[in-house]
Amino acid sequence: MLALQILIDGFAISALYALGATGFTLIFGVSGVLNLSHGALMAMAAITAWAVADMVGGNAYVGAAAGVIAALICAFVTFRLIVRPIQNSRAIPGEEKEIFVLTGTLLWGIMIQEALAYLFTNTPKTVRPLIEGVVSIAGVRVPYNEVLTTAISWAAIGLLWLLVNRTRMGKRLLAASMNPRGLTLLGHELSSIYLLVWAIYGILAGIAGVLLGAFLGVSSDNAGTLTASAFSIVVLGGLGSVSGSLIAAFVVGYLETITAYLISPTIRTVPVLLLLVVVVYVRPQGLLGRR
Amino acid sequence: MYGRKACWDAADMLRNKIFLLVVPLLVVLALLPLGADGYILGLLTLAYYYAVFAMSWDLLFGFAGEVNFGPTFLIGVGAYTAALLNHYWHWSIPACLAAGSATAVVAGLVLAVPALRLRGPYFGLVTLVAVLLLQNMLVLNAGLTGGEIGLDLPDVLAVDDTQNYYYAFGFMVVSAAILFGLSRSPVGLILQASGQDAIEASALGFNVAKHKLVAFAISAFFSGLAGAMLIFYMGTASVGTVVDIAVGVNVIIAAVLGGRRTILGAAIGAIFLIGAGEVLRPLGQLATFIVAAVALIVILFLPSGFLGRFLQPGDRQ
């Protein structure tokens, strides 16, 4: 029974982690940015969903939509006002740009986190689930919400896969992650590609944030841990590899769930951290990383 | 440092500019306890310890070229070693300080090993993970370490505000003198070359690995020592004051704001940051928001920091 519980909960958490991490990896692969405001973005999406749902008299769908839109806007702001100016800055030498972008996104993340805490306090908020109720799967009681989370996560990832592999736009995205210069030589403006990537990232992170808010509840304090999680998953899977992130998300999701159930919920992040240390020493490029 | 020199030496002019700014400031700060109240003194005391944190960070980043995203790993190791020794075995403060800095140096060398093998973001990751692991370890063993609440210390540096102020001030000035002197010395030059281009530095005959290890050790020593002194000033050691990532972020911001590769800029950045944080405290949560916003603006428009800009009008490379 416990095993089944772990299996199901682990699956749901992993799917959610996969969704969050995929966006993070995509941004790194195409735009070259490790966005340290990722967790804050997700938290913001969740809290916006919660707040808006309340404002419109309890409509969960409107709230969720608002959360995703907020994330989309925030992603654009992150790109246009912070990342791009630093990348194009002539006052920063090339090899230090990465560090400045990291620090810049870190500061931006802190700003978002503090703004959320100021406006909404840092008590955890639970986003109203889209579907109430519980279902029984092979004798285990699972909230519909959890099933929905898993389904939506996979649907989003699936749509992304379709986009990248079956549409012209998606092919350009993929090409940009492999060879931006090659793409420019073929007459495609990289600036539009970057806008698209950040838009997709905003939507994915927004959905992930809203779902997380409904599943586990989110407070502004979680921003840092969420970023750390995404970061760990992406490094384990290999910076820049989306399939690597997917696999790593499951490894991390299950590792955390098993630890939480079998040992103690308070140390659920520790085995993952230890795994991270091992990976960084033994195989720094991660499972499927290329760079 | 180079003997008699002609006054049109460009490097000299840079240094003179610094002393023109720093010496009067130091005099003012040294005389502050004569007029200022305990509240301001307390604030500056804290700022001075942060200044040492930031200067150690700059030595590693600005000079050896290694990005440490978790300076609180070294600070925390130093602080908690001292705290545990004092709390359980009642070692004297000087002994605890020595032990704290020694363990911090060991921790620094442990951190240095992957640094020599990993590139860019990967090393930054290792440093981040190190802090998270330390934090988790301390919180999980709360029975031993006091966890989030912290560990009470039987001894403190001093009770009087003015005494504490001078301890911190003296410590900062001595550390600054050593670190700054190091940065301007031939060893500092070698470190800078190693940090910018390791291959070129080895082709000039320098064992880059050796120099970087030493840079780590020195950075760790001062971070650990400052961390240990800080907890004896506060009377408790807690995760929130010496290990939390937020503290580390403040250290990095301070160094970047002040100007990388200037050492003294990091100290100025730290004092500014602590001061600003306090001035804005009445605004509550908004305070951190504003500080972060200001730091972000500085990064975007003034990437070489306050002191960096002061020394070099015009940022063209």
Next chain:
Amino acid sequence: MSALLEVQGLGKRFGGLVAAKDISFSIQPGEILGLIGPNGSGKSTVMKCIMGIERPNAGSVKIAGTEVAGWAPHRIARQGVGIVFQHARPLQRQTILEHIILALLPDNLFMLRTNHEVRRRAEEIATRVGLAGVMHRLPRTLPFADLRRLELAKAIARNPQVVLVDEPFAGLTAAEVADFSKLIGSFRADGHAVLLVDHNVKGVAALVDRVFAMYLGERIAEGSATKVMQNETVRRVYLGGKIETAARPEREGKGRTPLLEVRNLGVLYGKATALDDVNIHIGEGEFVSVVGLNGAGKTTLFNAISGLVPHNGTINWKGQSLAHQTPAAIARNGIVQCPETRELFGDMSVRENLDLGGQHLTKEQSDKQLEWLFGLFPILKSRQGQASRTLSGGEQQMLAIARALMMQPKLLILDEPTLGLAPVILEQLSKAMETLRQTTDITVLLGEQNVTFALPHADRVYVLEHTRIVWEGDPGRFAAEAGAGYL
């Protein structure tokens, strides 16, 4: 007198790639040896092995009799080797003098003060290389030539027995080259053994005592500069073979309408001069070849036209300046470049690469174009589904050209398409070029080191040598007028 630098049987491989094989030479005190070879010849690898930056897999390297192969670079440096890197970056906050002082420092952890001796010696060295007037200035304020002198000063600071110089004249203008040449020549008198590593013999011919030529990791010729320049193998490697001038059919109306006009083009990489006052023009339907050795500036020229690097001067396309267009816009407007590095999407299939090139066309146009290209390069059709990184060098080149052609360019720029390809592939490429010329009215700008490939198709030829155009004319007259001095 025994040799200061003695290399015996040096070998180095990177995985499956043999970068250097059985390389042996020696340099006497006061002698300057030129180690030359085109891109990929292994000359840089040999230099790195001597300096210890790479560890050789085989062979020995002796500095004044002491075996140093496999030592760490800093030990080799202390043993008596100085190196001038091509892309050195000085520290921004230290003066010239302080840089030289750095080069004089011992590898000591406890050096907290420098003494007068060191400073005096540094001043001497600065004067030796001609930097006496600027030694208290910051690198940021100095021209490129002075920065190169600084690198030279650092390399000879501790009076090493052996001095290695990588691409001594890269980035210098023609006038600066003469000065620099004299400076390096003066090292003879000091008794150093000097190794110059460069792309071409001509550039260093006046300076060196002997030349050691490499190709694909092996030695192909050794001897005096004149002897090597006339060596059969060397000429074939650089020129692609005998320069034959065959009568070529006139093409009706070609070149009448001006298409591309480049005037007073100058390009700087930081402070290094890459192109200096270059003028070329291309008319509609023409096939123009720009020939020049590696490092002459062909790629820079093409990148300037494609908008990938900032430049001075004007570039006009169909009468309008390209100054404010993005590189992607320039490509969409009809100038498509197939670069030296090909820039394929390695993990994508051949078909996907081609489709990306055809994204501006409708489905029908794209299909039609694809069919035509498969006719031109049948091998691509059979390898459609394969990932492009698994193709052979020649197939990748064909894919790159085909992908560029998918854009239906008005001007196709080809940068060194034959680099690293076997002769049999060159045949196929040559045939494809010919078909292209005859069945379409496409305009082509070809940049090549391999003259034998570049000449037969060309209507006109430019010769680019060390940042400048030195000759322009009919391919028929090339052999007579420019061919002899090419190498």
